[in-house]
Amino acid sequence: MARRRDLHPEEQALWQAVASTVTPNIRHRAKTVLPAAQPAISPVDPPPVPPKLPAFRLGEKLPPKSVRPAESxxxxxxxxxxRMTRGKxxxxxxxxxxxxxxAEAHGELIHFILGAQEQxxxxxxxxxxxxxxGREDDHLHRQGGVLRQQVPHWLRLPPLGLAVQQVAEAHLRHGGSGACYVYLRRR
Structure with a gap:
């Protein structure tokens, strides 16, 4: 590896003149290593970016922030x-x-949960x-699937709400965010 040499005074003056005319590219700002003899030029920090809000029409209800079952x-x-959340x-x-x-899923879920509790x-x-x-204008699919959003609600409503004690997002080995654990009450 070649050893770096120090800049001569005329090279430093040229560098300073060029650096003062450049505006920093905030998007692709690269970290530059300046020689120790030069004063460090600190680029201007970019302004904070406001969070991007979903499209909203007047009179439309806001979609739910998240329907993750782990929020209960x-x-x-x-x-x-x-032990359950670690997948053990x-x-x-x-x-x-x-x-x-x-309609099919709701009927099957009721039959399955009540049957599992009975067993x-x-x-x-x-x-x-x-x-x-989903499409950008379809707020039901924005979070990723109708069943994924509806199942936690069904599990809180009668007749399932009486059988369910806890609902939590499944561990990755059991399906992650595409599945949920349902902890049932004793009969």
Missing amino acids: PLRMDAKTHA LAPEARIDLHGMTL GHRLVLVITGKGKP
């Missing part, structure tokens, strides 16, 4: 919850709702899938 308050014991607790039963319509299961896995990204 902790109602089960902490040790079991920690295996689900006793599972249902896959891929390819079903809302004495405590932890079941409901696979909804992540969904396809």
